[in-house]
Amino acid sequence: DARVTQTPRHKVTEMGQEVTMRCQPILGHNTVFWYRQTMMQGLELLAYFRNRAPLDDSGMPKDRFSAEMPDATLATLKIQPSEPRDSAVYFCASGYRGYPYEQYFGPGTRLTVT
Amino acid sequence: AQTVTQSQPEMSVQEAETVTLSCTYDTSENNYYLFWYKQPPSRQMILVIRQEAYKQQNATENRFSVNFQKAAKSFSLKISDSQLGDTAMYFCAFERIRTGNTPLVFGKGTRLSVIA
Numbered sequence: 001d002a003r004v005t006q007t008p009r010h011k012v013t014e015m016g017q018e019v020t021m022r023c024q025p026i027l028g029h030n031t032v033f034w035y036r037q038t039m040m041q042g043l044e045l046l047a048y049f050r051n052r053a054p055l056d057d058s059g060m061p062k063d064r065f066s067a068e069m070p071d072a073t074l075a076t077l078k079i080q081p082s083e084p085r086d087s088a089v090y091f092c093a094s095g096y097r098g099y100p101y102e103q104y105f106g107p108g109t110r111l112t113v114t
Numbered sequence: 115a116q117t118v119t120q121s122q123p124e125m126s127v128q129e130a131e132t133v134t135l136s137c138t139y140d141t142s143e144n145n146y147y148l149f150w151y152k153q154p155p156s157r158q159m160i161l162v163i164r165q166e167a168y169k170q171q172n173a174t175e176n177r178f179s180v181n182f183q184k185a186a187k188s189f190s191l192k193i194s195d196s197q198l199g200d201t202a203m204y205f206c207a208f209e210r211i212r213t214g215n216t217p218l219v220f221g222k223g224t225r226l227s228v229i230a
Contacts, residue, residue, distance in 0.1 A: 031215040043205065043220040050214055089157060095215030101147065103215055105159035 002026045004106035006092050012112045018080040021109045023092030024073055031095040032075045033103065034067055038088045046090075049075065082113045116141045116208050120221035127196045128229055134181075135191040135224045137206030143167075145211040148182065148189045149218070153203040162204070165189065167211075193226075201228045 005024040013019055025032050034046040036059075047057035052069040060067065064086075066078045079086055089110050093103040117140045127133035139148070150162040165173045165182050172180050177194045193200055206221040 033215070033217060035218075042222045043218075045217040048217055056217065091159065093159075093218075101209065101211070101215050102161060102164065103209075103218060108157050108159075110157070 002104075004092055004094050004104050006090075006106035006109050008109060009107060010110050010112075012114065013082055014114055015083055016081040017113075018078065019082050019086075019111060019113075021077045021090055021092075021111070023075040023077075023094075023106055025075065025092070025094030026096075026104055027073070029094035029096050029104070030072075031103075032069060033091075033093040033095070034075070034077050035091040035093065036088045037091065037108070043091075046077070079111075082111075084113045087111055087113050116143070116210070116219045118206050118208050118219050118221040120206055120224050122224045123222070124225045124227070126227040126229055127193075129196055129198060131196055132192060132194045133196055133226065135193075135204050135206075135226065137189045137191070137221055139187050139189065139206070139208050141187070141208065141210075143210055147209040147211065148180075149207040149209065150178070150180070150191045151205045151207060151220075152200075153205065153223075154199075154201070159205075163191065196228045198228050198230060200226060202226060 007022045031050045033048040037043045046059045047067040069075045089108045091108045092106040095103045119138045146167045148165045152160045163175045181190045203223045205223045207218040210216045
């Protein structure tokens with residue numbers, strides 16, 4: 001049963017620390033998304049990649065967030081320095097290039113910045 | 115830009131009854147997908163049902179069905195024979211049709227409680 005995996009599942013850190021979240025998309029999927037879920041904003045797109053190339057990162061605060069795909073099996077989202085307002089659940093999702101264009105979500109990383 | 119609106123922040127339904135969750139959206143696109151996702155307390159996002167805008171027939175998946183009104187830009191979810199396991203947040207989502215996946219635009223969600 002192919003699944004998107006994310007690590008860590010939970011992260012508690014102090015303000016100012018670097019946070020790295022990792023995502024392993026489903027093998028063969030060529031599109032990877034990062035979404036953030038907060039009570040106030042709901043689910044919103046941070047960035048996405050196709051064939052490892054970034055297509056849109058307009059949802060990310062550029063001064064502190066960065067997203068990369070070092071290879072086809074790994075996507076990373078980094079926050080440096082972290083702030084309390086970054087506390088949220090971060091989801092990775094991957095998609096296949098063909099119909100029906102469904103996105104498969106990972107279990108999410110719950111980040112708490114104190 | 116696309117927007118998705120879910121006007122019911124919370125709903126409740128008795129077990130075995132039927133409930134309908136509302137969703138409206140705004141877009142200038144003619145072809146697109148609409149989805150309902152379920153998010154139980156585990157936080158996992160689970161696809162419930164999908165509708166292609168070019169299909170007139172409403173999608174159904176077992177106890178779940180949609181009422182898709184393209185002209186009205188309305189996409190409601192009906193859950194029949196509600197079960198305790200249906201208790202969750204439900205999100206309506208929109209996706210443009212391009213070559214390959216495009217980002218989902220989500221509504222704010224409806225919290226559904228199924229009462230025994």
